[in-house]
Amino acid sequence: MVRHYPGGPRSSEVTKQLILDVAERLCAEGGVEALSVRAVCEQAGANVASISYHFGNKQRLLEEMFQRRVTPLNEERLRLLDCALSGPRDILLEEVIRSFVAPVIRGIASTSPVEGENLGNSSLIVTQFLARIYSMPGEEDFLKAHYEPVRSRFVLALQVCLPGLSLDDLLWRYNMMVGALIYAMAGPQRMARRPIVFSNVANSDLENDPEYGIEQMVAFIASGFRARGLAQEWQIKHKAVAIHSVSLAGASQKCPPL
Template identity: 30%
Template sequence: MDALDTRERILLTAERFYAERGFDGTSMRSLTEEAGVNLAAVNYHFGSKKALMWDMFRAKIVPLNDERIRRLEAAEAQPGGATLEAIFDALLRPMFEQAQGPDGTNIIFMRMVGRMFSENEEFWQQLHVEFFNDLTARFRGAVAVAEPGLTPASLAWRFHFAIGAMLGALLIYHPKGACTEHIDFGDQDKMCTHLVSYMCAGFRGMEAPAE
């Protein structure tokens, strides 16, 4: 096994362990046993448990966010600029495409996203600053252009609820559960299309509460 194979095996195992157990619940002893390596190999390639997890996040999140920005820029380059539908599609579809594995829904990826948003405050803040601060600002700015006239507070609330809808749709995976008639949870493309439509309607239809 060469060094590249070793590093990749460690990252793939870390992804699965994190999805199943979270950061605190991931034992480096169990992870190394599962990956077929020793602790020295993890220390050599990554230096620490947190550095390993951060590299795993980086490998998943950075290409995803780059694709989101690419699609947003393409939408903004259209005559008349980007519509709200195009903006949310650029934000959502790359994630749903990643959740659609070659053999069906990528459960590990979906669980990993859920774990990220349930970490302790300090851990989540570090993740958000490194991977999501700039992305959020970029998309909120695009929404402000597409839907002018909203106060900063109103835009912030609506964007917050839109992100909540995205995460809920992505994480609620019950292919054989109750109340799922007519819903194919394995079709991530269709789920994304329905969600974009729902989010845009809610975003435009939300009434600001009385002061």
């Protein structure tokens, strides 16, 4: 679909952003691996040379798609965390968690299609795209470059709040927090969807309130972090089982044949 812009040809930056919008939507709809440069060009009203000029190749296009969504979120996360850490009192666990989840939930609540276009990045498109990128094989280095600084800062802050929790337990729970957030990125309608058995119960007005969603997540995740640690107990339990198994094996070897 070729687009015409009043007053003359569109600028180079407009073309670049339009390519990113179209590529993001197609990626979300069909998957990262199925993304076609030709389809992007056709729907953006651009040519293949534009992809090469602005991005170099498909991989770089994917990376810029990711960066423009994730970089502002991570910057806001770190800003909120810095504000919480600079306070006059000890930082609370809930403040760390809120700094991590709030920018994402608020961002989704404010995301809407571009007026007059069908290429806007709805919350569902952004969610699908990010979820696919998270699970892409071979993207570990790219994700590490964009997420490791944020991950390290938040894990250190969580350790301050939970000094008695082992690093193993802390990392498991951090990753489960990320998983819960990815699911929540599907939007408030999915989070508030009733099971069939409750289909006759009217939805609450709270389902469209992002701040309510944030506080639900903070309360749930904080409870998970505060649960008793399992790593040390698990290691002791399995060490005991292993010793018991070795003892049984030794005893069976000493028994005379019948």
